[in-house]
Amino acid sequence: MAEHTLARQLADFAADTSYESLPDEVTASVRKRVVDVLGLCVAAHRLPTSAAIVAQVREQGGRPQATVVGGGHTLVPAPLAALANGVLAHSLDYDDTHLPSVLHPSASVVPAALAAAETAGADGRATIRAIAVGLEVCVRLGMAGYDQESGNSTFFEHGQHATSICGALGGAVAAGLLLGLSSDGLVDVLGVAASMAGGIIEANRTGGTVKRLHCGLAAQSAVTAAQLVGRGFTGPPTVLEGRFGFFEAFLHGAYDPAAVTGGLGTEWAVPGIFFKPYPANHFTHTAADAAMALRAQGLDPARVERLVLGVPAPVIRTIGQPIERKRAPETGYQAQFSGPYLVAAGLLGGGGGLGLGLDDFTDALARDPARRELMAKVEVVADETATGIFPAQFPAVLTAHDTDGREWREEVLSNRGGPGRPLSDGELALKFRDNVSGRLSDAAVDLVMERGLRLGELDRIQDLLRPVAELNPVAGGHHD
Template sequence: MSQTVSETLASFVHRLRFEEIPVEVVQKAKTCLIHGIGVGLAGYDTDFPRIAAEIAGVNGRGAHEATLLYNGSKCTIMEAAFANAVMLHSRVQEDTHNTAHLGTIVIPVVLALGESRGASGKEILTALIAGYEVGGALSRQYTSQSTPRGFRASSVYGILGASAAAAKLLHLTEEQTAHALGFAASFAFGTLEAFAAGTMEWRFENGVAAKNGILCALLAQSGAVATKLAFEGNAGFLHAFAGNHKDPLKCVQHLGKVYEILNVTFKLYPVCAFNQSPVINALEMKKEFDIQVEQIQSIVIEMNDYEANYPGMSSKGPFQNISQTLMSAPYCVSSSLMDGEMTLANLKRFDHETLNQLIDKTIMIPEKTVNPLCNKITVELKNGQKLVREMSITQDFYNFETERDIEMIRDLRKEMQISSEQLEQLIHELLSLENKPNLSTLMPNTTAVS
């Protein structure tokens, strides 16, 4: 009898060895760590990490297992994973795999468990890669089917990666790892309605996924048993979230051969992944044509229909928070055309009269003929002139090499609460992580408030 999905995933996780992982995969894992932690530290000045840290501090009081990145205090492993995941997700500039932000969930898990268990750098990198590969295998195959049903990819697939990473760091047996993944398949969750409403639920979903991923591994370690058919069963994960449990082993057939972490991309700006290209295109138009706001008659944005129809993307306000503005293509494009930049501060101008007038002049057109991540923006001026710019790229455009990502993180340092020296030390520690016996020299440089 062939292995089930959870058994196949567990076999991969259990047998994964650092020495057998390709060099480019290890390097990408380091880049993900630099990006994830750096972006998280640059999200300090938002409400979400503060709220999460306060809750974690109360629930994890008295424990000294893991560090909260927000303020450097100690709490329980699970509470640290929760709060740190929220922080890594706070400015929405995290890494992306399809529409899942796996790093915001898996990285906090390996940091919390790795710190508490005194894990070596090699162990942490191996667990991190295991998490990305498990979450990525399912995300690659099923995101396009689960997202239109209203399920959020990050928390649905992220908990799978979190449980895999936790199982690896806890040194679970192969059978226990299969049970941990089975629990994760059962505990997976998250909907997209909050994006349309502009409310806060999705801000904390990734934190819950990180926390529960550890719980799944702890349950398995303690002898709890999950069904072997957690994924492909008639009422299992694949049927529930994707409406498709035919040929279930297709999603795991490339494990260890094609590494999904190599397909992880990075965001240049603190907006939704689907708004990255429209913002870049608008910024280039502003620079190329020297567009003046008072000259604009109308703005037309043509985007891939899947992206344009994602909850919140077509919103024209009224806006009350950055959860709404970073999702809105009309807001992001109008703001970029007006200012020639896109920063976290630019997303907070909810009552800006000129900006809102520009947003009102914007039309969104979903187009099946426009490829993902591509777009065309047409700006008509009051004198009748039409300025048109198309952006045609693939996801490789956002698949940065390590040095480029480091430069971007350095540019964000002014929005962090750490010094330039601390940031450089953090980068150095992460780039040489495989040589570290534990995280004792890394964690002091990850605290937002020094």
């Protein structure tokens, strides 16, 4: 039985995949995601939680193995580097998303892989291969928990953060490859990491910054699991489908095994993972698009009397409930999970090169009287068309009634950043430059972009990470 378990099939896929066998679109996608994650890690240093995690990691001491972005040139143990960088990557809610599983694969897998690669002295090709495989494993485990009938993630229904749960296992496979584990070792690494996976998402609804920890804890668990297996720890071969295994524990046994193994090695999910154009919960993006479209058509925010935001029914609890809190976020972080705020930001803001940027999500703007006045006019309701499309996309239908009695309506049925509306290489470069503005020198910016986009040619991952180890001090307020 152990020969044909799901863990064995994933492990064999990982071990048998070479850099040379990866499709060009997969390697290109991985290179872009690495650059995107590094930009997010730099940008996150505006947050006090980022200072907290870097200080926490630096105080632990230990063997110098891997780089913390913005943590200085002194290396830290690999699991701690993965922890810090995973926290940084996910903290701005600007990291990529896979649909319809609704998880953020890169924020766990990339930090885990970079830390393991730096520790092992791996080159760029080995790192790309490991990240590609880790992302694929992460997504496939997430899709195993996607309920086709309800059109929603069972992880999500149970209050679980699939991102960190599946990310721990995907990251562990990536780290295991870079640390030289065989296929047998990768079976064990899945078995060990499954006992380290966790994360609950109540903070999406009612606040708290704990969600920022999730991808860091997943990445830390991933590297730790790989290291422990290298020292002799083992896991159950039936860790995924077993009676007391991963799918029973997290999904109560309701999972799709074909999502794990169907087309494995020939059909890649990696290139279709959505890049985020805006630093906010992905459910809110089309609300901002619709609001910006109405503004472009001439809607005057000062003359708005009522706004109705129609969204998929399952997302209301995240971006529209409790409505009193969503209409009055106290922090920029809370604003990132508020449908009413994204409508107001779309009607009033637009500071970023992609439409909305980091400067649209500050504590001051969350409490801005003009935005509060608009947010108070927003109802968040279920829209039948949007619900029918979800979660392949996160649509929104925004209807505005103005003081002249005119009705304005805008439908946005697909998200920017995915296969249907991809961000161009120029837009991704703009996002990266915006994220690192003022924190990296122009020379460092160019160096990271150039080395990241030719990652497969690098002999050492440390050459990519060295330019982001030290950041320029930037004056300014925090989002929290």
